[in-house]
Amino acid sequence: MTAPLEAAALVHDVTRAAYQQGARLVTCLYEDPAMIRTRFDLAGDSSLDYAPGWMSQGVSQALEGGAARLFIAGPYPDLLNGIPPQKVLRAHTSAARASSQEMRFTSDSLINWSVVPFVTESWARMVFPDLVPAEAVLRLWEAVFEVTRADCPDPVGAWSRHTSSLNSRREILQARRFDTLHFHDGRTDLRIGLVEGHRWVGGSTRGANGVDCVCNIPSEELFTCPHKDRADGRVFLSKPLAIAGDLVDDVCIEFRDGLAVSIRARKGQGVLENLLSGNEASRRLGEIALVPNSSPVSARGFLFYSALLDENAASHFAFGQSYGACLISARSTEKSGVNEAPIHIDCMFGTAEMDVDGISAEGRGEAILRAGEFVL
Amino acid sequence: MTAPLEAAALVHDVTRAAYQQGARLVTCLYEDPAMIRTRFDLAGDSSLDYAPGWMSQGVSQALEGGAARLFIAGPYPDLLNGIPPQKVLRAHTSAARASSQEMRFTSDSLINWSVVPFVTESWARMVFPDLVPAEAVLRLWEAVFEVTRADCPDPVGAWSRHTSSLNSRREILQARRFDTLHFHDGRTDLRIGLVEGHRWVGGSTRGANGVDCVCNIPSEELFTCPHKDRADGRVFLSKPLAIAGDLVDDVCIEFRDGLAVSIRARKGQGVLENLLSGNEASRRLGEIALVPNSSPVSARGFLFYSALLDENAASHFAFGQSYGACLISARSTEKSGVNEAPIHIDCMFGTAEMDVDGISAEGRGEAILRAGEFVL
Numbered sequence: 001m002t003a004p005l006e007a008a009a010l011v012h013d014v015t016r017a018a019y020q021q022g023a024r025l026v027t028c029l030y031e032d033p034a035m036i037r038t039r040f041d042l043a044g045d046s047s048l049d050y051a052p053g054w055m056s057q058g059v060s061q062a063l064e065g066g067a068a069r070l071f072i073a074g075p076y077p078d079l080l081n082g083i084p085p086q087k088v089l090r091a092h093t094s095a096a097r098a099s100s101q102e103m104r105f106t107s108d109s110l111i112n113w114s115v116v117p118f119v120t121e122s123w124a125r126m127v128f129p130d131l132v133p134a135e136a137v138l139r140l141w142e143a144v145f146e147v148t149r150a151d152c153p154d155p156v157g158a159w160s161r162h163t164s165s166l167n168s169r170r171e172i173l174q175a176r177r178f179d180t181l182h183f184h185d186g187r188t189d190l191r192i193g194l195v196e197g198h199r200w201v202g203g204s205t206r207g208a209n210g211v212d213c214v215c216n217i218p219s220e221e222l223f224t225c226p227h228k229d230r231a232d233g234r235v236f237l238s239k240p241l242a243i244a245g246d247l248v249d250d251v252c253i254e255f256r257d258g259l260a261v262s263i264r265a266r267k268g269q270g271v272l273e274n275l276l277s278g279n280e281a282s283r284r285l286g287e288i289a290l291v292p293n294s295s296p297v298s299a300r301g302f303l304f305y306s307a308l309l310d311e312n313a314a315s316h317f318a319f320g321q322s323y324g325a326c327l328i329s330a331r332s333t334e335k336s337g338v339n340e341a342p343i344h345i346d347c348m349f350g351t352a353e354m355d356v357d358g359i360s361a362e363g364r365g366e367a368i369l370r371a372g373e374f375v376l
Numbered sequence: 377m378t379a380p381l382e383a384a385a386l387v388h389d390v391t392r393a394a395y396q397q398g399a400r401l402v403t404c405l406y407e408d409p410a411m412i413r414t415r416f417d418l419a420g421d422s423s424l425d426y427a428p429g430w431m432s433q434g435v436s437q438a439l440e441g442g443a444a445r446l447f448i449a450g451p452y453p454d455l456l457n458g459i460p461p462q463k464v465l466r467a468h469t470s471a472a473r474a475s476s477q478e479m480r481f482t483s484d485s486l487i488n489w490s491v492v493p494f495v496t497e498s499w500a501r502m503v504f505p506d507l508v509p510a511e512a513v514l515r516l517w518e519a520v521f522e523v524t525r526a527d528c529p530d531p532v533g534a535w536s537r538h539t540s541s542l543n544s545r546r547e548i549l550q551a552r553r554f555d556t557l558h559f560h561d562g563r564t565d566l567r568i569g570l571v572e573g574h575r576w577v578g579g580s581t582r583g584a585n586g587v588d589c590v591c592n593i594p595s596e597e598l599f600t601c602p603h604k605d606r607a608d609g610r611v612f613l614s615k616p617l618a619i620a621g622d623l624v625d626d627v628c629i630e631f632r633d634g635l636a637v638s639i640r641a642r643k644g645q646g647v648l649e650n651l652l653s654g655n656e657a658s659r660r661l662g663e664i665a666l667v668p669n670s671s672p673v674s675a676r677g678f679l680f681y682s683a684l685l686d687e688n689a690a691s692h693f694a695f696g697q698s699y700g701a702c703l704i705s706a707r708s709t710e711k712s713g714v715n716e717a718p719i720h721i722d723c724m725f726g727t728a729e730m731d732v733d734g735i736s737a738e739g740r741g742e743a744i745l746r747a748g749e750f751v752l
Binding site: 016032042057 | 381384387388391392395396398399400401402403404405406408410411414415417418419420423426427428429430431433434435437438441443
């Protein structure tokens with residue numbers, strides 16, 4: 001597992017549980033945010049291109065050998081305050097290249113894995129800036145426990161029922177083989193075409209190793225692969241985007257032939273424009289996800305400033321990279337409309353008023369969501 | 377670098393210093409003693425044979441790529457209290473096998489590396505059982521700072537001078553090519569033959585990568601490779617041995633043809649016998665080291681319960697495995713008298729009264745130490 005130093009007590013709980021369940025060896029790769037910050041403060045710019053692959057190749061070897069992978073994700077939104085974004089991008093790009101082999105094990109679900117949130121003080125201070133840190137941490141844990149069903153009398157049972165329900169709906173969507181999804185709520189009116197060999201993902205995932213797992217906790221979404229050239233219409237985002245400490249809000253985007261041709265935001269427009277300016281593929285879609293308005297994250301009604309949680313509050317699309325798991329065949333290529341890009345940015349636009357229709361290749365429509373809730 | 381979680385603040389200092397000196401990337405593999413203990417408590421016995429090589433192979437790859445290696449060693453003497461020794465041995469044996477490739481980088485000094493002590497609460501409580509933990513930690517740090525010259529006005533200069541002096545004496549010893557060392561102080565009377573291609577090691581080490589380093593801090597010893605069949609006489613240990621939480625004290629050992637044929641201890645005889653009972657090579661010598669009585673560790677005058685420090689308090693030999701670095705040629709084999717064994721246990725026997733003579737192949741004697749101090 002990977003976890004920030006701050007999460008050692010949780011790591012110890014997970015370790016005990018894993019050995020009690022029969023694990024042969026539990027290893028934690030602790031992440032140290034202070035070391036990351038120090039590198040940006042003191043290392044030469046050119047050294048940021050240096051990302052040796054030894055650690056990632058070691059982990060890949062463990063995964064090939066049958067290891068399960070747990071990411072205890074502690075956001076540090078203020079960690080890189082004041083560091084020039086191009087330095088961060090530079091380090092991020094080289095690190096991503098060095099770990100591409102390892103990332104395939106999870107992105108293509110070759111193994112069983114999961115990402116779970118951990119409340120860091122840095123994160124809690126951002127969500128509750130007016131509270132003293134200890135109180136902020138406590139309040140954010142309460143919210144995380146609620147939306148992850150950890151405060152249920154029987155969390156494992158609750159997840160089992162929730163996952164079954166998502167799985168059933170996923171199979172229905174898969175069987176329909178919709179050509180296009182149509183989102184409309186009076187303001188937003190957006191049609192998103194799906195690639196022909198799209199696969200719906202969500203609920204539990206069966207890894208190539210045969211083990212079922214919930215890859216993200218919480219997970220309220222069913223998502224698949226949009227066609228990179230087939231988004232058309234206008235969409236109003238329903239949640240702010242938290243991007244590296246900046247907030248982008250009140251966003252309206254127009255799509256034509258899959259490309260975001262106009263982006264207007266009352267707040268943080270430059271941040272979003274900058275993020276999407278790398279190349280054209282960054283302005284095309286890599287994911288489309290359905291989330292009911294009644295999801296616990298939505299019901300909680302505040303911004304977590306963390307995609308892991310916030311993307312489960314509303315239907316959303318993502319600019320940028322698509323997921324291999326959202327394709328029936330690994331042979332689908334860019335030519336068939338699968339987007340390949342250096343970023344993946346979730347944008348929530350679902351509302352309590354939103355209707356979603358699935359449209360078949362023959363042009364027949366069928367209701368999927370009505371007033372924000374699944375009806376299919 | 378490798379460090380216990382408890383050492384994070386020191387890790388951060390080292391990280392800053394390394395980046396200031398031009399390091400491209402500083403990585404810390406944090407060790408979590410609680411996870412080690414949990415495994416022994418909860419994992420099945422047979423799982424202790426499981427030691428995958430992925431982490432060690434990853435580190436080997438980093439070292440091949442030119443990384444330096446720092447071990448921040450925090451002893452946890454009470455960590456495995458109550459765990460059956462055969463379980464510990466089982467896990468130790470499989471872990472050693474899995475990391476043998478990595479260990480060669482340091483044991484054969486293919487790279488620049490160092491081991492430095494870190495005062496854990498567990499260690500401080502063992503050394504000062506009558507103090508409250510915070511006070512014990514403070515007192516032990518004071519002792520560590522003193523014996524590592526860290527409390528000098530100019531620690532780097534002090535190490536530079538100390539290392540130069542050790543290096544000069546090492547070259548003198550090397551030039552003599554002694555056949556035998558004779559230790560005598562009125563009680564101890566021991567002759568230890570050296571292998572023909574022995575190399576004296578100590579002071580700074582030039583790694584195969586051309587970088588000079590001090591492999592252990594503190595380091596007061598000059599050591600080389602004894603002949604496994606050529607120790608004869610009687611030796612009284614001058615310091616207790618701390619072995620996995622047990623103390624072995626008042627030890628007298630008799631050697632014949634390199635083998636410890638008699639071991640008597642007033643305290644903990646069984647512990648020592650048990651440790652050496654694995655095979656015959658465990659009762660033969662793998663290292664002989666000269667330490668002057670005036671060394672700071674000796675002057676401090678108490679037992680640190682840690683070989684990294686205590687072995688620098690007095691001349692010592694080690695039962696068991698020899699060091700590749702103590703041979704001029706890698707082609708020296710067991711046949712030439714080099715010991716190979718699963719253990720390496722340092723035994724301090726130097727005293728303030730000890731004389732050491734070097735004896736040439738022709739039988740000519742020359743004084744090396746007189747009354748505990750170097751005269752050569």
